[in-house]
Amino acid sequence: MSAHLDDDAELYALGLLEPESRARIDAHLATCDACLRLVGEAEETALQLAALLPVATPSPQSRARLLAAAGEPAPVRRLAWAGALAAALLLIALGGAWLQIGPARERRHASELAVATLVHSHFLHEAMETRAGAGGLAAKVVYARDGSWFYVLVDRAGGEIDVDATIAGRRWLAGAALREGDTATLLARPPARADSVELSRDGNVLASVRLRYR
Amino acid sequence: MADSRGLSRDDDALAADFIARRPDGLSRVYERYAALLAGVAGHVLGERAAAEDCLHDALLRVWQTPDSYRPERGSLRAFLVACVRNEAMSRLRGGGRRVERERRASALETVTLEPVEPADPVDAARVRAALARLPGEQRLVIESAYFDNLTQAQIAARLGLPLGTVKGRVALALRKLKVELAVEPR
Numbered sequence: 207m208s209a210h211l212d213d214d215a216e217l218y219a220l221g222l223l224e225p226e227s228r229a230r231i232d233a234h235l236a237t238c239d240a241c242l243r244l245v246g247e248a249e250e251t252a253l254q255l256a257a258l259l260p261v262a263t264p265s266p267q268s269r270a271r272l273l274a275a276a277g278e279p280a281p282v283r284r285l286a287w288a289g290a291l292a293a294a295l296l297l298i299a300l301g302g303a304w305l306q307i308g309p310a311r312e313r314r315h316a317s318e319l320a321v322a323t324l325v326h327s328h329f330l331h332e333a334m335e336t337r338a339g340a341g342g343l344a345a346k347v348v349y350a351r352d353g354s355w356f357y358v359l360v361d362r363a364g365g366e367i368d369v370d371a372t373i374a375g376r377r378w379l380a381g382a383a384l385r386e387g388d389t390a391t392l393l394a395r396p397p398a399r400a401d402s403v404e405l406s407r408d409g410n411v412l413a414s415v416r417l418r419y420r
Numbered sequence: 421m422a423d424s425r426g427l428s429r430d431d432d433a434l435a436a437d438f439i440a441r442r443p444d445g446l447s448r449v450y451e452r453y454a455a456l457l458a459g460v461a462g463h464v465l466g467e468r469a470a471a472e473d474c475l476h477d478a479l480l481r482v483w484q485t486p487d488s489y490r491p492e493r494g495s496l497r498a499f500l501v502a503c504v505r506n507e508a509m510s511r512l513r514g515g516g517r518r519v520e521r522e523r524r525a526s527a528l529e530t531v532t533l534e535p536v537e538p539a540d541p542v543d544a545a546r547v548r549a550a551l552a553r554l555p556g557e558q559r560l561v562i563e564s565a566y567f568d569n570l571t572q573a574q575i576a577a578r579l580g581l582p583l584g585t586v587k588g589r590v591a592l593a594l595r596k597l598k599v600e601l602a603v604e605p606r
C-alpha cells in the first residue's frame with residue numbers, strides 16, 4: 207500500500223507532476239477514498255481557474271475521430287454518412303471537378319480569411335531582411351496596426367518555411383507557411399503584438415524583420 | 421452561481437452514463453465539455469490541432485480505462501479538466517522538438533482557427549477577485565503554474581526559491597484560493 211498524498215493533491219490538480227508521479231498517485235487513489243477526495247477538491251478549485259481561460263470550439267472532425275476511436279457509432283456516424291452522401295451527390299452534380307475538395311477547400315479557406323482580414327483592417331507592411339543562404343527568397347510581412355494579426359508573404363520560398371515571432375522577449379511559434387507553387391504565406395494571430403518575425407528552415411534563419419507600430 | 425461542489429442534475433446524469441460506459445456516454449460528455457476542455461488544452465499548447473490531439477488522447481484514455489473516474493472524487497467536469505490539463509502539460513514538457521514540429525505542421529489549422537469566445541464573464545470576475553485576495557506570493561505561484569504553464573523547477577527559478585518551497589507554496593495557495601472562492605462577494 208503506497209503512502210497517502212500530501213501536497214501532491216494540489217500539484218496533481220494543477221498539472222505540475224510528471225507522468226510517473228501521476229501514475230503512482232492514480233494507483234493509490236484507486237484504493238484510498240480519503241486521498242481521492244483530496245485530489246477531487248483540488249481539482250474543483252483548479253476547475254474554477256479554468257473560468258479565466260477562453261473556451262475553444264473543436265472541429266467537428268475531431269469529435270467524429272474521437273467517437274470512432276472509442277467505438278461509439280450511432281448518431282454521429284449516421285450524420286456523417288448523410289453528410290458524405292450529400293457531398294457525393296454534389297460532386298456528381300459538379301461533374302467531379304471538385305474532387306480535391308479536402309485540401310483545396312482548406313486552402314481556399316486560408317486565402318479567403320487572409321483577404322477578408324486585409325480588407326477589413328488597417329495594416330502596415332515591412333520587407334524582410336534576408337540572410338546569407340536564403341537563396342533568392344524575398345519576403346514581406348503585412349501586419350495589423352493593432353497587432354492582432356500578421357500575414358507573411360514569401361516569394362521563391364524554395365521549400366518549407368517555418369515562421370516564428372518574438373512577443374515581449376519570448377518566442378512564439380506561428381507555424382509553417384502554406385506553400386502554393388514556389389510562394390508561401392501564413393496568416394497568424396499572435397496572443398499579443400509581435401515585435402519581430404523570423405523565417406527559418408530546419409532551424410536556419412532565412413529572413414527576419416522588426417515590426418514597427420506607428 | 422458558486423456551484424463548485426453542487427453538481428447539476430444534468431451533470432449527474434451525464435456522469436452516470438459516462439461511468440456505466442453507456443453507448444452515448446462519451447458523445448454527450450464531449451458535447452457538454454469539449455469547449456471547456458479544448459480551451460484548457462489550447463491554453464497550454466497554444467493552437468488548435470495540438471489541443472485537439474491532446475483532448476482526443478486524454479478523453480479516449482479516460483473512457484477506455486475502467487474506473488478511471490469515481491463520483492467520490494468530485495465532479496466529472498473537474499476530473500476531465502485535470503486530465504486534459506495534465507496531458508497538455510506532459511506534452512508541453514516532454515515534447516520538445518516533436519511538439520514543435522507538430523505545431524508547425526498544423527499551421528493550416530492555425531489559419532482556420534475560429535475566434536475564441538470569452539469564458540463566462542461573471543464567473544471569471546469572481547475567480548479574479550478571489551485570486552486578488554490571495555497574498556502576493558501565493559498569487560504569484562498560482563499564476564506561474566496555471567496561467568504561465570511553468571514547471572515546479574521553472575517556478576523555483578523564476579521566484580528564486582528552493583524546489584521544496586515551491587511545492588508547499590503551490591499547495592497552500594490552491595487551498596487558500598478554495599477558501600477565498602467560497603467567500604461571497606460583498
Ligand SMILES: [Zn+2]
Pocket residue numbers: 209210211234238239240241242
Ligand atoms: Zn491515501
